[in-house]
Amino acid sequence: MAPAIKTEKLTKRFGDIVAVDRLDLTVDERAVFGFLGPNGAGKTTTVKMLTGLSAPTEGKAFICGQEVTQGSVEVRKNFGFLPDVPAFYDWMTGEEYLRFAGELYGMTSGAIGKRAAELLELVELKKASKRKVGGYSRGMKQRLGIAQAMLNHPKVLFLDEPTSALDPIGRRDVLDLIGKLKEEATVFMSTHILSDVERVCDRVAIIDKGKLLVTSSVEELRRKYSRSVFEIEFDEDDKSFADALQAKPWFVKSEKAAVNGNTPLLRVTAQDVAAARKELPHLIAASGLTLLRYELAQPSLEDIFVEVVNGK
Numbered sequence: 001m002a003p004a005i006k007t008e009k010l011t012k013r014f015g016d017i018v019a020v021d022r023l024d025l026t027v028d029e030r031a032v033f034g035f036l037g038p039n040g041a042g043k044t045t046t047v048k049m050l051t052g053l054s055a056p057t058e059g060k061a062f063i064c065g066q067e068v069t070q071g072s073v074e075v076r077k078n079f080g081f082l083p084d085v086p087a088f089y090d091w092m093t094g095e096e097y098l099r100f101a102g103e104l105y106g107m108t109s110g111a112i113g114k115r116a117a118e119l120l121e122l123v124e125l126k127k128a129s130k131r132k133v134g135g136y137s138r139g140m141k142q143r144l145g146i147a148q149a150m151l152n153h154p155k156v157l158f159l160d161e162p163t164s165a166l167d168p169i170g171r172r173d174v175l176d177l178i179g180k181l182k183e184e185a186t187v188f189m190s191t192h193i194l195s196d197v198e199r200v201c202d203r204v205a206i207i208d209k210g211k212l213l214v215t216s217s218v219e220e221l222r223r224k225y226s227r228s229v230f231e232i233e234f235d236e237d238d239k240s241f242a243d244a245l246q247a248k249p250w251f252v253k254s255e256k257a258a259v260n261g262n263t264p265l266l267r268v269t270a271q272d273v274a275a276a277r278k279e280l281p282h283l284i285a286a287s288g289l290t291l292l293r294y295e296l297a298q299p300s301l302e303d304i305f306v307e308v309v310n311g312k
């Protein structure tokens with residue numbers, strides 16, 4: 001079976017800028033795929049090429065085995081799209097908006113009514129469906145946008161930064177919804193919010209400067225790229241201790257993280273966990289400082305992301 005999404009040397013240049021650089025990507029069916037990268041990495045440009053809104057300079061993209069070309073009606077049937085800043089007609093009710101969108105898709109009135117009722121239930125907007133969209137919260141609008149993108153039973157759903165403008169509750173609701181959607185479609189979401197990725201994505205790709213740096217499952221990424229992080233807290237200034245760490249072959253970096261206005265915590269990243277575990281207690285003892293806390297912490301996806309993007 002053809003993968004949900006496939007790109008072959010997908011490239012977009014704007015004059016001298018190479019926004020997307022020979023991207024080879026495969027996304028399998030029924031997964032939530034996180035597309036990550038720092039600002040300006042090329043995420044939006046890639047999504048635009050995948051959805052036929054922008055033509056590649058070189059290379060090809062396929063959705064469910066069909067090549068994406070600008071304005072292709074056949075390919076358009078296979079996917080739904082929610083842009084990062086979706087536009088709504090505030091004077092329409094949620095239900096009217098879905099009806100309007102369904103007509104644009106060329107769906108029959110009966111089919112729209114049935115599907116809209118299903119989707120309003122799924123996105124938990126059934127009660128609000130007779131209210132004007134202008135009075136919806138941002139989270140509700142985003143969920144309505146997802147319902148709109150799912151109207152014609154797409155096999156692939158593109159979401160561009162679906163949670164970036166939402167408060168924590170709106171975000172949680174949208175993430176819960178994304179988790180449910182994978183029963184119906186493959187979800188491709190671009191984002192730079194790593195905690196969202198940890199919560200909902202099965203696989204991720206990280207791009208920077210238009211180039212694919214890594215693609216793997218979130219678990220593999222942790223295993224492959226993680227360095228172990230030790231959290232150490234002293235009662236006094238720890239500069240001498242931090243300096244002594246620099247000479248150690250397993251040392252990657254150290255940073256200060258303030259906790260609740262107390263003495264800053266030292267986060268020490270090590271490549272060779274076993275060696276660091278053996279030597280750190282000796283270094284702490286030799287420092288003569290008063291130890292308040294010593295803990296081996298799980299590296300966050302953020303640590304991994306920074307490491308991958310910085311190429312270290």
Ligand SMILES: Nc1ncnc2c1ncn2[C@@H]1O[C@H](COP(=O)(O)OP(=O)(O)OP(=O)(O)O)[C@@H](O)[C@H]1O
Binds near residue numbers: 037041
């Ligand atoms: N229409 C355009 N004309 C010229 N340069 C562009 C155009 N669109 C994008 N770019 C450039 O291409 C690069 C990739 O931009 P893109 O918007 O795809 O990144 P992004 O990963 O989506 O970033 P962000 O997270 O900030 O939205 C950037 O250097 C951007 O300035």
